[in-house]
Amino acid sequence: MKFSFTVENAETIEILGLNSDWENSVIMSKKKDGSFSADVNLPKDSKHEFKYLVNETEWVNEPEADSAMPNEFGGSNSVIVL
Numbered sequence: 695m696k697f698s699f700t701v702e703n704a705e706t707i708e709i710l711g712l713n714s715d716w717e718n719s720v721i722m723s724k725k726k727d728g729s730f731s732a733d734v735n736l737p738k739d740s741k742h743e744f745k746y747l748v749n750e751t752e753w754v755n756e757p758e759a760d761s762a763m764p765n766e767f768g769g770s771n772s773v774i775v776l
Contacts, residue, residue, distance in 0.1 A: 711744035
């Protein structure tokens with residue numbers, strides 16, 4: 695699964711929550727155009743909640759996600775279905 699995301703003034707973007715792992719992030723690579731990308735192996739026929747962590751401080755959802763799920767912090771997580 696290829697993830698691509700762009701946030702203005704971002705120095706780092708990580709993905710957390712894939713495979714229910716909120717401890718170990720996937721660090722995205724910054725491209726010359728300012729966007730970030732990462733290729734992640736995920737099982738077929740699976741559903742994943744995740745969020746992007748921008749500059750180690752700001753949690754951001756994926757606007758193109760399949761759906762969103764409420765989380766325990768009063769916000770929501772992005773959801774992708776494979």
